[in-house]
Amino acid sequence: MTRGRGRPVAVFDDTARERFLAEVAAGMKLGDAAQLVGVTPTLPSYHARKDKDFAQAFADAKARGKAARDAAKDHGEYRYNVLGGRCDICRAAATAARAARRPANDNAPSTNDPPTPAGSSPTAFSLRDFSSVPDRRAA
Secondary structure, eight states: OBOTTSOBOOOOOHHHHHHHHHHHHTTOOHHHHHHHHTSOTTHHHHHHHHOHHHHHHHHHHHHHHHHHHHHHSOSSHHHHHTSOOOSHHHHHHHHHHHHHHSOSSTTSOOTTSOOOOGGGSTTGGGSOOOTTSOOGGGO
16 A cells, blocks of 8 residues: 555554564664564654653663673673673773783883983973073163
8 A cells, every 4th residue: 555656654563563562572783673664764763752651662672672682792891891701700801801901021111110310311302401501681
């Protein structure tokens, strides 16, 4: 069924909604789930603005889908640092990665060392001492 000369009217009935919500809850991206159901990617959001019950179900499905995608990610430093994974595997991977990034020797300069004196810095040539130059304004 078409409406004038535009696109055919997309059918987003209860069965299509349930299938869409199931796919989103399983971790599928919103655009891919909409394409699978046969609607445009913006149509579910439109229905969520108009129908409060669908909006709640849509938000729940998105939260379950995000949790499913996060659970499918590998354990490691990324999961520890970004996703907040605090299991033993993620903690050990993050600890090992931090240790690998640290300097290997104890002679490496630390970040707590005092700054170098003014006369020995690489730009000290531009910091001339003008105390021995007579002041011309005094005359």
